Structure formats: C-alpha cells, structure tokens
Amino acid sequence: MKQLIEKHPLAIRWFHWVNFPVLSLMIWSGLWIYWANDVYRLGWGDITLFKFFPQSFYQAFHIDHKLAQGMAWHFVLMWVFFLNGLLYVLYTIYSGEWRYLLPTRHSFREAVLVTLHDLGLYKKPLPVRKFNGAQQIAYTSVVLMGLGSVLTGLAIYKPTQFGWLTALLGGYEFARILHFALTIGYVLFFIVHIAQVVRAGWNNFRAMVAGFEIEEVDPATHRVTAGPTSLPAADASLSSK
Secondary structure, eight states, rough: OOEEEOOOOHHHHHHHHHHHHHHHHHHHHHHHGGGGOOOOOOEETTEEEEOOEEEOHHTTTTHHHHHHHHHHHHHHHHHHHHHHHHHHHHHHHHHHHHHHHHHOOHHHHHHHHHHHTTTTOOSSOOOOOOSSSHHHHHHHHHHHHHHHHHHHHHHHHHHHHHHHOOOOOOHHHHHHHHHHHHHHHHHHHHHHHHHHHHHHOOHHHHHHHHSEEEEBBTTTOOSSSSSSOOSSSSOOGGGGG
C-alpha cells in the first residue's frame, strides 16, 4: 500500500533552497569579476583548444564591463553562502543527519555500482536508503568545496591581510586557479544533480519541497519496499557481493 514517508527535515530543505539561488548568483557575479582578467584556457603552448570564455559569450549574456557590480554582489552573497553553509553543517551534527551523509568504507564501491546502474550496466536492485554511496560522496564533496571556495576567495580578495592563507594556498595565482576550478566543479555538480532529479521524477523532487515521498509499504511488516528508510548510511552487505 502507498504511504507518506518523511525524507527531508524542514531545516535541510531551507538550507537547500537558500543555497541553490545564492550559489547560482555567486557564480554569475563571479563571471562579471572574471571578465576583467579572463586568463584561463585549455591547451598547451600557443595552442588553445578552449578559452574561458570567448568574447561572444560575454556579449551574448551582457557580462562585460560589470566588474564593480560583480564585486559588490559577490562579496554580499559571500556572507549568505558562508552562514548558510555553517548553519547546515552545525544542524547535521546536532540532528544526527551526518550519519546519513558521511561516506563510509562501503560508499565508494556502492558509488561505482550506482553509476553503473544509472548507465544500465548493473541490473541488480540497489539498496533502499535515504542516500546512496554516490550521493554521500557528492554531497560531502560539495560541503568541502564550499569551504575551499571561502578560503580561496578570502586569499584572492585580501591577499595582503590574509597573506598567510594566500601563501598556504600556493600564492595568489594558484589560489585563483583553485577558486575557478571549484566554480567549474559547482557547475558540473548542478548539471548532474538536476539531471538526476529529472530522472528520479516528481516524487523525489517533492521530497525536497514538502519533505515527504509517497512510497510502497509492505502492509504486513510496515517496511518501505522502495524509497527512503532509516537504514545506516552505508550498506555493509555490498562489500560481500
């Protein structure tokens, strides 16, 4: 029979829906700043395979000549991004949600199986759980990336005042490369994350909006046969298969 099953607490949903637009706007304002010194490219020597970004890209999205505006938006949103991330981490520790999110020694093997399953190369059913191994690794990585963005951002924002941090990160130029690489990482995460949400369907999306999913429950045992459960964060049984 079908039953409403709670999946995401209200606080987690708030942190998620605050972070998504804030990070998106930070990336956008970051492009306004990057335009003033767009030095990165893919290639070697005098050969450029791809430049970040072509002038036509800036003109098409009206990104050029907005350095001051970009810096103003970026530095204001930085505080919202930092505080939201800090509160999220503190909440997961206080509420115990970290038990579902942190990867374990079984998560990495499970992440491979999840990827193969999504590609249609692994046919066995995956464990029924709130977060699978791939999600645990991805969501934990995003938190660490957020910390990296804050540190590298401070290093290139105030390289003199935070000289020790800039030096620790390999100098101004390398800290800027790291900051840029992390931004590319967020964009790739967004693409994969949104694709997975679309693939999972409305029931999964509703869980992040309303906090619950409609799942099939065994009327005899009252166990969820598909969807979130209160199982441990990683499935030890996978290690023996």
